[in-house]
Amino acid sequence: LKAQASTRKPCALLAFPDPGQAATSAKTLIRAIAAAMVPTLRTFVIFAGLVQACNGLFDGVSSGLKTRKVDDRTQQLGQCKTLCQRFGMQALANQFSKNQAVSDAFAKTTGDPTSCCKVCDQAYPVSGTR
Numbered sequence: 001l002k003a004q005a006s007t008r009k010p011c012a013l014l015a016f017p018d019p020g021q022a023a024t025s026a027k028t029l030i031r032a033i034a035a036a037m038v039p040t041l042r043t044f045v046i047f048a049g050l051v052q053a054c055n056g057l058f059d060g061v062s063s064g065l066k067t068r069k070v071d072d073r074t075q076q077l078g079q080c081k082t083l084c085q086r087f088g089m090q091a092l093a094n095q096f097s098k099n100q101a102v103s104d105a106f107a108k109t110t111g112d113p114t115s116c117c118k119v120c121d122q123a124y125p126v127s128g129t130r
Contacts, residue, residue: 071126073124073125073126074126076124077120077121077124077126080092080117080120080123080124081116081117081120084109084113084116084117084119084120085113085117087110087111087113089106089107089109089110089111089116090106090107090110092106092116092119092120092123093106093107096123099123102119102122102123105119105122105123106119106123
């Protein structure tokens with residue numbers, strides 16, 4: 001009997017003489033921790049959902065305050081200048097085929113985005129000088 005008792009090694013981690021007891025205690029401990037975390041996690045998920053919902057509600061309010069009205073001329077001018085920066089002078093010349101002077105001006109600016117942007121300013125006057 002004495003030889004059998006000495007062959008059993010105690011579990012060093014939890015100081016249980018039987019490793020089966022240590023595993024059972026560890027499982028019990030993990031279950032207790034998980035049970036304690038469930039209400040906390042539930043509260044967190046509810047809070048995160050409320051924040052997301054309120055964010056959606058207030059986006060409409062804040063964007064209404066920050067939004068500025070852009071007229072069509074300003075938007076067209078920006079698109080024209082963007083096309084100039086992408087070397088679309090020929091496309092702009094084709095777009096203004098009805099206005100020969102502007103079409104020729106865009107055709108002459110091929111390869112020069114800066115002068116093309118100046119032609120855009122003439123083609124789409126924003127200040128109403130046209």
